[in-house]
Amino acid sequence: MIRALIVDDEPLARDRLRRLLGRLGGIEVVAEAGNADEACAAMRTVPDLVFLDIEMPGEDGIRLAHRLREADLPPAIVFTTAHADRALPASETAPAGYLLKPIEPEALRAAIERAARPNRCHQSRRPTLTVRLGREELRLGPEHVVAAVAEDKATHLYLLDPADSRRREAWIEPSLNELEERFDGQLLRLHRNSLVNTAQIHSVSHHDGQHHCHVHHLDEPLMISRRAWRSVRDALEE
Structure with missing residues (x-):
């Protein structure tokens, strides 16, 4: 189509x-x-x-x-x-x-x-995303994306600076669905409100009936929904 x-x-x-x-x-x-x-x-x-x-x-x-x-x-x-x-x-x-x-x-x-x-x-042209941080304009490939979280009708993007690999953050307009489509197969859905780069997953934990994904460069784990758990597990086994 x-x-x-x-x-x-x-x-x-x-x-x-x-x-x-x-x-x-x-x-x-x-x-x-x-x-x-x-x-x-x-x-x-x-x-x-x-x-x-x-x-x-x-x-x-x-x-x-x-x-x-x-x-x-x-x-x-x-x-x-x-x-x-x-x-x-x-x-x-x-x-x-x-x-x-x-x-x-x-x-x-x-x-x-x-x-x-x-x-x-x-x-x-490979899939990229242009992000503005103040006066800077960064062009990101999928390898620079750590995770993306939908918050307050915007997307909170956690990224690695292409120049020095520092963790940085930005608020961007593209939705999670748009990011998922743009980087087809390279970002993993954890929940309806979050995506993660599989290369940045450190580990997965289970507590009180809930799975959590621990991600490099993030201070807090991200919740994994029941619907997404199977695809997350399969991705980690590959």
């Missing part, structure tokens, strides 16, 4: 494209946006593919495409436009496709097939 974001300032155009995608199957529209700011916010859903209108109020689709290419997990981009003369400037962003409105189903299908092919951008 390909996760798609539709970006178009015209609601009717978004509705039509969503219907066409529904008929094709294999596509999940995870978010919609009417301008560049909304599109950047919607990138938290980590789409695989962005259908991007070129002519929009404010920042146009071509400028936005350049920004999306710098994302931690850059999506494939298919431009949608009613203006054939914008194809050449749009090509500078190396899009996976270019669709003229009104979009025809066969052209849409062909663009999706091209977008689904591996490209150099996706092959060369």
Whole structure:
């Protein structure tokens, strides 16, 4: 299933494209946006593919495409436009496709097939997470994540500084589900409100009917839910 974001300032155009995608199957529209700011916010859903209108109020689709290419997990981009003369400037962003409105189903299908092919951008980028700490900006790989705990509608991230391996902490917007998906298979769910890097697990204890996970660089253990216990046990046995 390909996760798609539709970006178009015209609601009717978004509705039509969503219907066409529904008929094709294999596509999940995870978010919609009417301008560049909304599109950047919607990138938290980590789409695989962005259908991007070129002519929009404010920042146009071509400028936005350049920004999306710098994302931690850059999506494939298919431009949608009613203006054939914008194809050449749009090509500078190396899009996976270019669709003229009104979009025809066969052209849409062909663009999706091209977008689904591996490209150099996706092959060369491993999953990372950018975190701001004051004036610093850290780009973290999964090996730098110690644990993540959901607290007060935000995520409390425990991390190791890539420069000197010091333990640090940050409050970030991505949810546990988003982190789990981004670092697929590399972070282990302990509880509905916590994830841990399996490489950072020190030991597991059991007291008063409750399992706890003791983690390197954390002062207190994290609770393991009954539902998660089996997967935690299996991970430790591997």
